[in-house]
Amino acid sequence: MLDVCLLGTGGMMPLPDRWLTSLLMRCKGRMLLVDCGEAGQIPVRLCGWGFKAIDAVLFTHYHADHVAGLPGLLLTLGNSGREEPLILMGPPGIRMVVEGLMVIAPRLPYDLKLLELPVNQVSEVQLDDVYIRSIPVEHWMPCLAYSFEIRRQGRFDSTRAEELGIPVNFWGLLQRGEEIRLGDRLISPEMVMGKPRKGIKVCYCTDTRPVESLVDFIKGSELFICEGMYGHNHELEKAVEKKHMLFSEAALLARYGEVGELWLTHFSPSLERPREFEASVRDIFKNTVVGSDLMKKNIKFKE
Amino acid sequence: MLDVCLLGTGGMMPLPDRWLTSLLMRCKGRMLLVDCGEAGQIPVRLCGWGFKAIDAVLFTHYHADHVAGLPGLLLTLGNSGREEPLILMGPPGIRMVVEGLMVIAPRLPYDLKLLELPVNQVSEVQLDDVYIRSIPVEHWMPCLAYSFEIRRQGRFDSTRAEELGIPVNFWGLLQRGEEIRLGDRLISPEMVMGKPRKGIKVCYCTDTRPVESLVDFIKGSELFICEGMYGHNHELEKAVEKKHMLFSEAALLARYGEVGELWLTHFSPSLERPREFEASVRDIFKNTVVGSDLMKKNIKFKE
Numbered sequence: 378m379l380d381v382c383l384l385g386t387g388g389m390m391p392l393p394d395r396w397l398t399s400l401l402m403r404c405k406g407r408m409l410l411v412d413c414g415e416a417g418q419i420p421v422r423l424c425g426w427g428f429k430a431i432d433a434v435l436f437t438h439y440h441a442d443h444v445a446g447l448p449g450l451l452l453t454l455g456n457s458g459r460e461e462p463l464i465l466m467g468p469p470g471i472r473m474v475v476e477g478l479m480v481i482a483p484r485l486p487y488d489l490k491l492l493e494l495p496v497n498q499v500s501e502v503q504l505d506d507v508y509i510r511s512i513p514v515e516h517w518m519p520c521l522a523y524s525f526e527i528r529r530q531g532r533f534d535s536t537r538a539e540e541l542g543i544p545v546n547f548w549g550l551l552q553r554g555e556e557i558r559l560g561d562r563l564i565s566p567e568m569v570m571g572k573p574r575k576g577i578k579v580c581y582c583t584d585t586r587p588v589e590s591l592v593d594f595i596k597g598s599e600l601f602i603c604e605g606m607y608g609h610n611h612e613l614e615k616a617v618e619k620k621h622m623l624f625s626e627a628a629l630l631a632r633y634g635e636v637g638e639l640w641l642t643h644f645s646p647s648l649e650r651p652r653e654f655e656a657s658v659r660d661i662f663k664n665t666v667v668g669s670d671l672m673k674k675n676i677k678f679k680e
Numbered sequence: 681m682l683d684v685c686l687l688g689t690g691g692m693m694p695l696p697d698r699w700l701t702s703l704l705m706r707c708k709g710r711m712l713l714v715d716c717g718e719a720g721q722i723p724v725r726l727c728g729w730g731f732k733a734i735d736a737v738l739f740t741h742y743h744a745d746h747v748a749g750l751p752g753l754l755l756t757l758g759n760s761g762r763e764e765p766l767i768l769m770g771p772p773g774i775r776m777v778v779e780g781l782m783v784i785a786p787r788l789p790y791d792l793k794l795l796e797l798p799v800n801q802v803s804e805v806q807l808d809d810v811y812i813r814s815i816p817v818e819h820w821m822p823c824l825a826y827s828f829e830i831r832r833q834g835r836f837d838s839t840r841a842e843e844l845g846i847p848v849n850f851w852g853l854l855q856r857g858e859e860i861r862l863g864d865r866l867i868s869p870e871m872v873m874g875k876p877r878k879g880i881k882v883c884y885c886t887d888t889r890p891v892e893s894l895v896d897f898i899k900g901s902e903l904f905i906c907e908g909m910y911g912h913n914h915e916l917e918k919a920v921e922k923k924h925m926l927f928s929e930a931a932l933l934a935r936y937g938e939v940g941e942l943w944l945t946h947f948s949p950s951l952e953r954p955r956e957f958e959a960s961v962r963d964i965f966k967n968t969v970v971g972s973d974l975m976k977k978n979i980k981f982k983e
Contacts, residue, residue: 390756391719393726414721416694417750423696441751441784448744449718473783480780481744547874 378405379527379577379676381600384420386651386668388606388621388643389442389678391580395421396670398643400581402601403430404527410434411523411581417446418453419624423671427635428457433504436467437594438520438678439582447475448482452569455485466492466502468519476574494521512594515584516620522582522591524542524598529678531571538569545589580636583643586617595634598675602668603627608654621645623653628661651666681978682707682830684903686799687723688952689971691886691909691924691946692745699973700745701946703884703905706733707830713737713753713885714826720749721756726974731760736807738846739770740886742777742822750778751785758788769795769805771822797824802897815897817888819923825894825899827884833857833936833982834874836919841872880979883939886946889920889983898937902979905971906930907946911957924948932962945971 380403385396397414398434401424408430409420410655421428436444447465447596454463465475471491494500494511508528511521533552543564547557551566558564580595583604594599606621612623616623624641631639639662645650666672683706689698704727711733713724724731734757735825750768768778768883772792797803797814797821805812814824836855846867850860854869861867883898886907898904909924915973919926927944932943942965947954956971958977971974 389759390752391722393722415749416722419694419696419719440782441755444784445748445752446718449693449748452744456692477780477783480741480777591865 378523379579379664380426380603381579381674381676382424382426383602383640383642383668383672384417384672385643385670386426386644387414387442387646389646390603391442392646393565395644395646397446397605398583399443399446401426402507402525402579403538404506406430407432409504409507409509409525412437412583413446413450414442415445416449420671421450423657424673428454429459433461433466434466435463435509435523436471436474437581438468438516439470440518443472443584444478448478450522451479451485451489452482455487458562459487462488462490464490464504466494468496468521469493470519471483474489491557496521510594512590514582515588515593516584520584521579522594524578524580524583527577527580529574529576529597531573533562534569534571541568543569573677577678578626579676582630584621586620586626587622587630591630592633595636598634598636600638600640600674601631601634601636602640602642603630605641605651605658605667606643606645606648608644608648608651624651624665624667625661628658628665631662631665634663638664638666640666640668640672681980682828682882683729684833684882684905684977685727685977686943686945686973686975687720687727688716688717688973689945689947690745690949691907692949693760695949697745698947698949700749701886701907702746702749704729705810705828705882707809709733710735711739712807712810712812712828714739715746715886716749716753717745717883719733720750721753724753727976731757732756734766736767736769736897738778738812738826739774740825741771741819741821742773743821743887743962746887747781749808751781754782754788754792757787758790761957762790765793767793767795767807768791769797771799771824772796773822773875790849792810801826804931813897815893817887817894817982820885823887825888826899827883827897830878830880830909832877833838834876836856836872837872838884844871854970867870878982880981881968882979885933887924889923890933894933895936898939900939902936903943903977904934904937904939905945906933907945907971908944909946909948909963910949910952911947912953913952927954927961927968927970928964933970934968939967941967941969943969943973 384399387395388638400411407674457489496513508526570588579600687702690698703714728887791838799816811829813827881901882903908927
């Protein structure tokens with residue numbers, strides 16, 4: 378099970394009625410935050426899941442609207458009594474960015490662990506139950522799109538386990554992926570576990586042109602959160618110049634990627650009523666939702 | 681005439697319903713901003729005076745809740761088409777702080793002019809019509825209190841000017857402080873101008889214990905904007921430890937300094953309803969107002 382909260386939907390600058398684009402995810406009580414622009418800690422507070430369980434903050438890239446809220450967040454985490462280390466990860470340059478910003482938050486009661494992700498290949502990192510993959514996308518500076526997967530093992534075949542004469546008190550070990558020894562027999566998990574079942578996959582992609590590699594990357598996602606900087610198709614030239622996407626381009630990605638649902642976000646400050654474009658973009662991809670601040674979704678394993 | 685807008689009233693961190701303490705002032709269309717914590721650009725926008733006329737940003741000190749909003753503000757100024765230089769001033773260390781934060785706003789379409797103010801003495805800087813004075817106060821890092829004065833010259837004595845035989849078309853020059861030559865006579869402004877009249881003075885003081893030098897410094901202010909981190913007097917020990925003030929301490933300063941009006945600000949996030957303390961603090965200083973975000977005042981010269 379995964380809880381998702383789109384904290385904000387703005388691009389460029391925080392507005393009185395629109396927080397900057399950022400994503401909070403919660404799995405088994407632990408949380409990941411993706412991007413943290415100026416004032417990012419306010420919607421985290423409004424979301425209501427607390428601050429303490431945030432284990433890592435991931436950055437797509439280091440433009441101010443995705444990272445300027447970091448020092449304030451770090452101080453607030455410190456004030457909330459945090460002592461465990463916090464992981465910060467993102468494209469190369471993370472050390473320089475964090476050291477620069479820490480000039481106004483020089484002392485924290487916990488450690489920061491920095492993890493630099495490559496921008497020339499796909500990478501995978503596991504944090505507790507979440508597998509985080511990233512691929513490079515196309516923006517004015519190195520920028521990553523992320524996928525978050527919670528994998529799900531196959532069903533335990535109790536009939537087969539009984540046939541093999543495995544005592545019930547060993548079943549849990551096999552379900553947790555451990556081998557067991559029964560007399561002179563070695564029983565491996567594959568002997569009693571079915572094929573892995575479909576897990577949960579969520580993708581987050583902002584500040585990029587719609588590069589082709591995204592189509593494979595997002596395939597099979599229950600939820601694809603994607604930037605849509607501009608609503609009108611006649612703003613294509615601007616989107617190309619600024620290396621952002623139109624709503625319709627994000628919807629095409631969602632369609633080719635066969636995702637379950639598309640949430641649009643990262644609206645230009647000039648886009649005052651993004652919802653006006655929802656109907657037309659649904660002609661391209663039906664399950665499109667124009668995002669709104671603090672929109673939540675609880676994603677469960679499918680039975 | 682001076683317009684004052686208290687943009688926010690919070691301390692430590694921005695809250696969903698309370699922006700961080702910051703002051704915007706406008707005189708003859710030009711503006712000064714004092715402090716710019718995280719999300720500081722949002723109440724500037726809400727204030728409605730625009731961004732373009734901001735000539736300088738002053739900092740009391742460099743704790744994150746007073747400076748973390750700078751990169752976002754600078755980028756927004758750039759996006760609003762600014763090309764004129766912007767002055768940034770504050771205690772020593774300003775270069776290090778600005779260079780650190782600029783790692784996420786490396787390219788601006790205008791120049792920054794940094795001005796380091798001393799923390800061991802009173803200093804005075806003039807920006808257009810505003811005389812800015814600062815004195816060191818007592819916090820966990822070098823910190824300044826500011827006064828802003830708009831001076832007002834004496835009344836022009838037209839009877840005297842006529843007695844001296846000064847043609848009317850020279851009166852404006854004398855009123856603007858220039859000497860004129862009439863034949864072999866040198867006429868100086870003092871010969872026709874009365875004594876300077878009372879101008880306008882506003883003081884801003886936050887993140888400090890109530891040091892004695894503040895009493896003289898704020899004397900004669902129409903408006904004294906002062907921190908009050910805690911409302912309850914039994915929080916004195918905490919105020920001393922954290923180098924902040926109680927409401928009652930700020931009110932005593934206002935009383936001894938004989939100011940016109942006191943606005944309290946910079947409330948602890950734990951202080952949910954600061955207004956509850958207004959009545960009791962008015963027993964110490966009658967013209968006390970517990971500040972609220974975006975509170976404005978138009979201060980005119982007294983006739």
